[in-house]
Amino acid sequence: MKHTYDVIVIGSGPGGLAAAIAAKENGAGDVLIIERDIELGGILVQCIHNGFGLEIFDEDMPGPTYAQHFIEKARGTGVDTLMDTMVLDITPDRTVYAINKSQGYIQLVARAIVLAMGCRERTRAQILLPGSRPAGVYTAGTAQRFVNVEGRMPGEQFVILGSGDIGMIMARRLTIEGAKVKRVLEIMPYLTGLTRNYVQCLLDYGITLQKQRTVNRIIGRDRVEAIEAVSVDESWNPIPGTKEVIPCDSLLLSVGLIPENELSKKAGVLLDPVTNGPYVDDRFMTNVPGIFAAGNVVHVYDLVDWVTEAGYVAGKGAAQFAQAEAIPEGKQVALEAGENVRYVVPHKLTKASLAEELVRLQMRAVTPIEERVLVTVEDQDGEVIAKKGEPYARPGEIISLTIKPKSFEAVQKAVKLTVNVRKRK
């Protein structure tokens, strides 16, 4: 096996596949994807529902179909793959240490790396859920894998905690497979997933969502027998007199995703405490030269199409870096989260690159605004550089805004840029 690659991509989900394809298309010689699973495609392999590809293909596809398109493209462009191989460590000088059954411990060197390790689900321990510790408590993604990949039902009577997308999608899936989903409980006063999933997965199947309500206690010794639900106030304190015991044999947790960045930290990549992903510029390069990141490892995306787009940008940057051992730095300007914005990605705009192509900003609102909003990018003097109207702003749905090359002059003069989401006057 060759030991030096132009670009090594870690992870073969939509972010990694797009990055590898783009690296090849932009002149990188040897490009390798390392994947710990036995199949390419990442999380999409288990997402057999439709709802993928609406933005890129204008088509409503199941996850595996969407993935297959890019798997074939990667194979067609000559991307190498190393499957069933776990990356254990990366260094700032871009040495990659991995392990697999046939070759044992492997050491590879890359001129550029793209981190595309996706994210993982929050577990019971991370939300400090009290009660006994019986079998029957699963994360929604684990249950999804059981049903869609292993062909096994994890239970018969479910309560789902959290209104994230995976939980709502699983509420529908389990109902189709004959289980009873008794309730979806959400601690926040608003939905945390996409509205379309609420309509298509809960409303259409008569499944009740209760907001500002959570699991107070899990009941059962060997197997879950019931959960105790309770309403909470704004500070998440239980409201007296609102407890209800709901008999069930399984509890699914859909309580958030965390970008998978243990490897990134080992390589010296700095993480944004709000996104839990790397600080990146508009080419998705991290603070470590030559190490790029794409997809859910950067921040948790709601739509796969934007993951693919980010993968293309990161892969192109990685190819340029691999060929030049650097990319023209250019002056950079910081992008900051302003009014009602929790975070914005990328964190920095490279002034020079904006002259060539548009840059997509992605952000999440802090609190919902259920009326028309104006999203603005403003310079230090409040001058509007880019803007966009939206019918509403909801924390569960990413807001996307592009800065076009025509704003190049204005960005050249800016010292910092702030992104705001305000009610439209």
Ligand SMILES: Cc1cc2nc3c(=O)[nH]c(=O)nc-3n(C[C@H](O)[C@H](O)[C@H](O)COP(=O)(O)OP(=O)(O)OC[C@H]3O[C@@H](n4cnc5c(N)ncnc54)[C@H](O)[C@@H]3O)c2cc1C
């Ligand atoms: C349940 C669910 C439902 C969704 N539904 C929709 C939908 O309907 N429509 C839509 O547009 N989007 C949907 N999404 C969102 C979209 O699927 C994700 O945003 C996208 O798949 C993320 O891609 P990724 O490449 O960043 O990560 P992933 O697809 O998670 O891929 C990461 C890969 O990295 C590998 N990896 C991690 N660490 C290592 C390591 N150390 N060594 C080697 N390999 C490693 C993993 O095995 C994995 O294959 C859904 C997501 C989920 C989880």
